[in-house]
Amino acid sequence: MRFRWLLLLPSFLSVFLFSAAVQAGELSFWRFDTNQNRLSFSTRGGGVQPKAQLISDPARVVIDLPGTTLAGPTANQRLRGGIKEIRVGQVDDRTTRIVVELEPGYTLDPKQVKFRGITASQWTVDFPRPQRIGSSPSAPPPRRPPQEESTNFRYFQSLGAKSTQPTLTADVSQLATIESVELTNNQTQLLIRADLAVRATSTWDAIAKAYRITIPGARLADRIRGPQLSASSPVARILLRQQDFRTVVILVQPATGTQIGELNQLTDQLLALQLQQTRPLTPSVATIPVPPPERPGSVLPPTRPTSxxxxxxxxxxxxxxxxxxxxxxxxxxxxxxxxxxxxxxxxxxxxxxxxxxxxxxxxxxxxxxxxxxxxxxxxxxxxxxxxxxxxxxxxxxxxxxxxxxxxxxxxxxxxxxxxxxxxxxxxxxxxxxxxxxxxxxxxxxxxxxxxxxxxxxxxxxxxxxxxxxxxxxxxxxxxxxxxxxxxxxxxxxxxxxx
Ligand SMILES: [Zn+2]
CATH class of the missing domain: 3.40.630.40 (Zn-dependent exopeptidases)
Incomplete structure (x- = not known):
């Protein structure tokens, strides 16, 4: 299993999507028709049984496609009429997520969201017209102001040495290379891996509102592996910077509700930053039923009932x-x-x-x-x-x-x-x-x-x-x-x- 990650290279700022090595279906097409309030999507290389939920604050329908990767880049579509936008991204290496977010102050009845699988790889979802919160007696009152930030896709960014810095190639061979930064242990640990022994110092950077890890005698790998950050990640942002030609700085900005613990040296080449979730999940969640596809064909993976x-x-x-x-x-x-x-x-x-x-x-x-x-x-x-x-x-x-x-x-x-x-x-x-x-x-x-x-x-x-x-x-x-x-x-x- 290989992780898929987003990487920003400093020389040419463009986004690459490395395709996952695992055999899985791909989300090959999606479209939201504003006239009919209908989302259509299809997969190729494998069918899917979507899972859907209505989550509050801000109200959004989250559709997960297990066993499906995203064929194209992540995408956003801005909309009007109660629905604010659609976001399509990847939550982990085997799940594509479609988020249909409503305008602040709007909600919808989850029972009126109708999924239809024409086949296992061809789906439509009909949405009811969103209603202003308060206009319907069944609508739940807003618990707190909408949090724009809470559903944004998080990102991982790696910046190389500033071009004004001298590059002393003779020295580079003696430097440790920072090869990867990964979330492990059920997202309670940020692991920083080097190819040689490293020592780090750390401090809270009040200006950057981030935890700053300084690693002397190190350089960033050309293609450094970063974690897949999602809305539920304990980390909002990770910034890696080649401070000078022999110092790497890693800024870790915790997500709301995450407390950063101590930085442990697991092995000479492995540093672990402890992350602690302090906030219980408060938004209300309603499951939206998704019927099986009408013609499943042979593409669905076997789902034997197990006890x-x-x-x-x-x-x-x-x-x-x-x-x-x-x-x-x-x-x-x-x-x-x-x-x-x-x-x-x-x-x-x-x-x-x-x-x-x-x-x-x-x-x-x-x-x-x-x-x-x-x-x-x-x-x-x-x-x-x-x-x-x-x-x-x-x-x-x-x-x-x-x-x-x-x-x-x-x-x-x-x-x-x-x-x-x-x-x-x-x-x-x-x-x-x-x-x-x-x-x-x-x-x-x-x-x-x-x-x-x-x-x-x-x-x-x-x-x-x-x-x-x-x-x-x-x-x-x-x-x-x-x-x-x-x-x-x-x-x-x-x-x-x-
Ligand atoms: Zn073996």
């Missing part, structure tokens, strides 16, 4: 878990049938494991939360730095492509009894929840198992080369079930043994 096993609650929420999706970046891990890549599968599962644990109040860190390189040593160092109590590495197995008959689950530990118990709990949880062959709990001298001081296990979630496993692991529902089973095992272990 997930409830996750056990835990009392000891002071436990810190490090989730370690294997591989990443230049190392895709094993490549299996149909070209499926271990790195994508384990990241998808790992992210869901982390989210599920977090929902249960567990403190979770991830060794990686995107498609980039992380060394084995760094993974261990990160776990030790955050004093992780448990380390769970997620991998997918592989053997020769001719051996499609080999499928199944393997869970590894190195030597300790506690690690064995953790391996057993997770292994059994997976076997109970999923239809997968049991290849047993095993010991192995894997680096991350040997070098970590806390109980650590490595789950091989199946064979990307296996005839059965490769099909299952390609299915997002199956991956979610796998993530849930792993999370359940971890929670059971915490409940019983900590």
């Amino acid at each position: 997930p096993v409830p996750l056990p609650g835990v009392r000891n929420t002071r436990v810190v878990v490090m989730v370690d999706p294997g591989h990443g970046g230049s190392d895709p891990g094993a490549i299996g049938r149909g070209g499926i890549r271990e790195t994508d599968i384990v990241l998808s599962i790992g992210q869901q494991v982390a989210a599920l644990l977090q929902q249960q109040g567990i403190q979770v860190f991830m060794t990686r939360n995107g498609d980039y390189d992380v060394g084995l040593g760094s993974r261990v160092v990160m776990a030790e730095r955050v004093n992780a109590d448990l380390f769970v590495s997620i991998h997918a197995n592989a053997i020769d492509l001719s051996r499609s008959d080999i499928n199944g689950l393997e869970t590894y530990y190195y030597s300790s009894d506690r690690a064995l118990r953790l391996a057993q709990t997770i292994h059994v949880s997976i076997l109970q929840s999923l239809d997968i062959q049991n290849r047993g709990i095993r010991t192995a001298r894997f680096f991350v198992l040997r070098k970590t001081s806390m109980p650590s296990v490595l789950v091989e979630v199946g064979f990307v080369t296996g005839g059965e496993d490769s099909v299952k692991l390609s299915n997002s529902t199956y991956r979610s079930q796998m993530a849930r089973a792993i999370a359940r095992g971890i929670l059971q272990y915490i409940q019983q043994y900590t």
Whole structure:
């Protein structure tokens, strides 16, 4: 999975959209007909089942298209007659969002918003005429003045060295390169990654109304990776600047309701700025029902109804878990049938494991939360730095492509009894929840198992080369079930043994 990002280059100020590597539908067309108050849109390469909500302050209908990326650039259309504008953008690497925002002081009845899917890739949405708040007895009173800022798409901007600055090319090789700035850990952490050891100082900049991080002995990468900022991001703006030829300054402007915590040095090359959400979500939200398309065809992804096993609650929420999706970046891990890549599968599962644990109040860190390189040593160092109590590495197995008959689950530990118990709990949880062959709990001298001081296990979630496993692991529902089973095992272990 690769993130899509917006990048402003100082030399020629234009916006690039890097297309996502994931196979997904694309929003190829949209149009709002003001005469009929009708939004039409279509996708290509895959159908979609939209999700819609009416959110207040300011009143807006938010339509999310899961599994859909945006074919063109983000766009705005200004309108009249109660509807202020339409914005089309991308909220994450797999979801396109269409926002239909009403003029301040207007609202509409969510029950009168009518979705119609002619096919899974061709939709129309009819909007009722917006009503002035107060003119209808059912209209909710405005809670507070409309916040223009709250639904704007946020941005990430990178500015290179000012052209007046001398460039001493001889020196550049000794400087650390700032490679990426990313929001991780469920948007509670801003990670700054360098290719060499860096030290930073930080302070609140009252004039810029931003947190200023100064990194001496560093330069910005030519194409620096930035986070995907959206209306719900804890950060309103990130500005990167090459202050002089050997100093990088990063300004982080928190969004309303976000408090900036301390700047931690996770590893020599990794800085983490803690972000804390202080504001509960106040706007009212009404779900708008969207019927399935009239002719779904074969383009819709399978949506098997599932009855997930409830996750056990835990009392000891002071436990810190490090989730370690294997591989990443230049190392895709094993490549299996149909070209499926271990790195994508384990990241998808790992992210869901982390989210599920977090929902249960567990403190979770991830060794990686995107498609980039992380060394084995760094993974261990990160776990030790955050004093992780448990380390769970997620991998997918592989053997020769001719051996499609080999499928199944393997869970590894190195030597300790506690690690064995953790391996057993997770292994059994997976076997109970999923239809997968049991290849047993095993010991192995894997680096991350040997070098970590806390109980650590490595789950091989199946064979990307296996005839059965490769099909299952390609299915997002199956991956979610796998993530849930792993999370359940971890929670059971915490409940019983900590
Ligand atoms: Zn692996």
